[in-house]
Amino acid sequence: MSETQYAKLDLPIEIINWIIDFLSDRSQRIKLSEGCYSEWGSVPSGVPQGTKLGPWLFLVLINDLEINNVGNIWKYVDDTTTSEIVVKGANNNSQLIANTVTQWSSENRVKLNSNKCKELRISVATNKPQLAPIAVSNHELECVESTKLLLIILRGMITLIRPLRKHPSVCSSCYN
Numbered sequence: 001m002s003e004t005q006y007a008k009l010d011l012p013i014e015i016i017n018w019i020i021d022f023l024s025d026r027s028q029r030i031k032l033s034e035g036c037y038s039e040w041g042s043v044p045s046g047v048p049q050g051t052k053l054g055p056w057l058f059l060v061l062i063n064d065l066e067i068n069n070v071g072n073i074w075k076y077v078d079d080t081t082t083s084e085i086v087v088k089g090a091n092n093n094s095q096l097i098a099n100t101v102t103q104w105s106s107e108n109r110v111k112l113n114s115n116k117c118k119e120l121r122i123s124v125a126t127n128k129p130q131l132a133p134i135a136v137s138n139h140e141l142e143c144v145e146s147t148k149l150l151l152i153i154l155r156g157m158i159t160l161i162r163p164l165r166k167h168p169s170v171c172s173s174c175y176n
Contacts (some may be wrong), residue, residue, distance in 0.1 A: 005060060024055065045109045065104050071097050082151060088125070094134050102136055114139040120147050120154060 006016050026043040049055045058078055067073050070093040071084035082101065086092040098117075105112040114136040121131065121143060134141045146155040 005064060008063070009060065019053075019057070023047075023057075032145070061108065061110070065101065067097050067100050070100075075135050076150060086129070086131075092131055094119070095132065098134050098141075112136060113140075115139070117141050118147055119143045122154065 006020070026048070028042045028043050029040045030038040032038060047054050047061065055078075059075065062075050062080065065073065065075065065080065067082060071082050074081045080101065082097050084097065102112060102159060104110075117136050117139075119130055119134050119141040121128070123129070133143065146153055148154075
């Protein structure tokens with residue numbers, strides 16, 4: 001984490017120093033089998049997994065990741081999701097959004113796993129628009145038909161059900 005990120009925490013300096021100490025000069029080794037361990041190695045960055053502070057520190061770390069009015073961003077523990085609404089005939093900013101996230105990741109020494117990044121296109125149009133593929137770190141993202149986001153399954157095709165207009169008590173806010 002950078003000093004700017006620590007300064008934004010609005011915590012007593014003693015707590016900030018404790019966090020810095022917690023994250024500094026760390027090393028780790030791997031247990032290969034019973035009684036057999038790898039050599040100790042330095043851990044120069046990242047948030048320790050398996051600690052109570054880990055999820056909170058990660059959220060503090062990614063708190064300044066923004067995509068500045070070109071889309072939406074949701075951050076949850078170690079998962080970040082971006083989206084944008086592309087109006088018919090308008091240009092999309094998906095690659096710009098991906099580039100922004102990639103640049104932020106590089107600047108903050110956060111490894112972005114491009115193999116876990118996916119693209120989901122959701123459309124209500126009969127003829128889906130032809131959009132250029134999105135690339136992250138020179139890796140073209142897989143375009144999927146559905147994905148899970150916080151226990152919700154999202155699918156790429158949305159079907160509008162017009163008969164709901166006849167039942168305002170069922171879905172009164174849908175058409176207001």
